[in-house]
Amino acid sequence: MSDNSLRVVWVYPDLLSTYGDQGNVLVVERRARQRGLNVARVDVRSDQQIPTSGDIYLIGGGEDRPQRLAAERLRRDGGLHRAVANGAIVFSVCAGYQILGHEFINDLGEREQGLGLLDVISTRGEGARCVGDVLADIDDRLGLPQLTGFENHQGITHVGPNARPFARVRLGNGNGTGDGTEGAYNETVFGTYMHGPVLARNPQIADLLLKLALDVNALPPTDDRWFEELRNERIAAATQSA
Amino acid sequence: MAGNTEPLSPRAKLAVTAGKAAAAVSRAAGRGSGSVIGGKVALKLDPDLLGRLAQNLDVVLVSATNGKTTTTRLIAEALRASGPVVSNALGANMPAGITSALAGGTDAKYGVIEVDEKYLAMVARDTTPKVIALLNLSRDQLDRAAETRMLAERWREGLAGSKAVIVANADDPLIVWAASSSANVVWVAAGQEWKDDAWSCPSCGGVLQRPGDDWGCGECGFRRPSPSWALSGDHVIDPHGSAWPIRLQLPGRANKANATSSAAVAAVFGVPPQVALERMYQVQAVAGRYDVVHFQNRELRLLLAKNPAGWLETFSLIDPPPTPVILSVNARGADGTDTSWLWDVDYTRLSGHPIFVIGDRKLDLAVRLEVAGLGFRVCESVDEAVQLAPPGRIEAIANYTAFQDLRRRVGN
């Protein structure tokens, strides 16, 4: 973290912001401010350079053509690689998650090269689109409560040996590989298929990103009454509909 | 441009009668107005019925993400200056509902038809319209699967050979992309408050530059066409540069934009703007929207907002603080079951209003407002919200099925 403020970078809202992804940015911002941090939020459009000195980078979902354009521009830019090399935390959703991997299938049906920042490879599913509420257990090492989210994707993502599945689904599809995994992560880069937005449904994940960025083990508590009520409702709804 | 002179074929006639009978049965069974089921029966008996019903009408099609029901109503009012109009005024906007509406107006000269975005190309093919009005395209909860740009692309392909005059919003890049394959376009500067679905050039994927009201792509040259009609404050500017005052009972900038497009449509049929605009004043509420109702000795204005662009336009028309606001959101089938879109809505615009939250998904709204740093009360029902609201007329904003729930509860 440089000087006294936390730099939160929202990558390409002009291309990758289809499913309320701004929500993840707003939740990170809000929870950082509640802890007394100054937050500098930088929204970077796809004709601008990715700053390399951010603390947390958020990347959202998008449709097929914007996803390809975003991958092309991010590869050309190179800023995200430098930011990760500098120790930045990256959190990505759906199309953004696929872009961070080695490759995915683009809107032309071709294999598109990703950024290789996360050891995953994505393909496109043949079956029905995965749509609906998801309930999953987050990897034990992260010490987080159940994951609740909403998925809406055709992609299938295989997690390689240099990443770990972020969660194991109880209800829903997650990575769509049939092995019950959902999302992937390494030390600093996270990817998930969960919308909702996922950080609004799971504020403890936002706190995890803050702790990693600040390099601290704990944060002052916040009043999470409405977050908790929403979580309970969504977890109950997913359980009932199953 | 004649009225109905040619008689319907016996098969078409039978289809119309059977459709009407089915609609009557459906009404008797308490299933709403019966217009959709009647249309479905009729279309099954005669698949070409829609085209045949339309062939003796001067047809106007209206499509958009937001404002199509209201604009259809405004155009219908304007054209009544020149002849009888048949219209799907209640918003049954897919082929069956359209067929049913047209079957009910055998003496009409004009058919003014609202069309669901997904069916526009098909209905345009079947009804050979004289005019097609395209107002705006943005992300919509009802249609998660269809990418907004893909929809514009489908319109573009579907309308390429049409002989219709396209009346299109020059301020919406996706609309311009959809319309500019047509030979005969009347551009209307109707404005666009919501811009987040059009930062990317629909033609080449470049980033659009948007200085002021203008827009253009730096990479391929796709840019805003120069309009012949414009909304300017409270006036419609016609192609001669004359300004005509807009007087509407309907509130808000978006409805002034709808009136501007409607005046441009009416002019195609020779109805002058001052006549058209005067007639539009009569429209008070459209399918319950904008209606002011009395409930528990309080006044409530009912406002429908189905998607982020709709919420944004609605925020700009409500009375200023400290007017109390009730927000209601559901996520049933017709609303789309994902509530993520709430995060695309800038709720900080409600700062200063006492806010009351209801609906199936009130907790999603609560978290949304909490993160926006706003104060609010979560209530179990509209009754409770009204009881807690401080004095003054209440603005009640709801998405699709929540709006229906609200109307049912307040007896509208």
Ligand SMILES: [Zn+2]
């Ligand atoms: Zn371009």
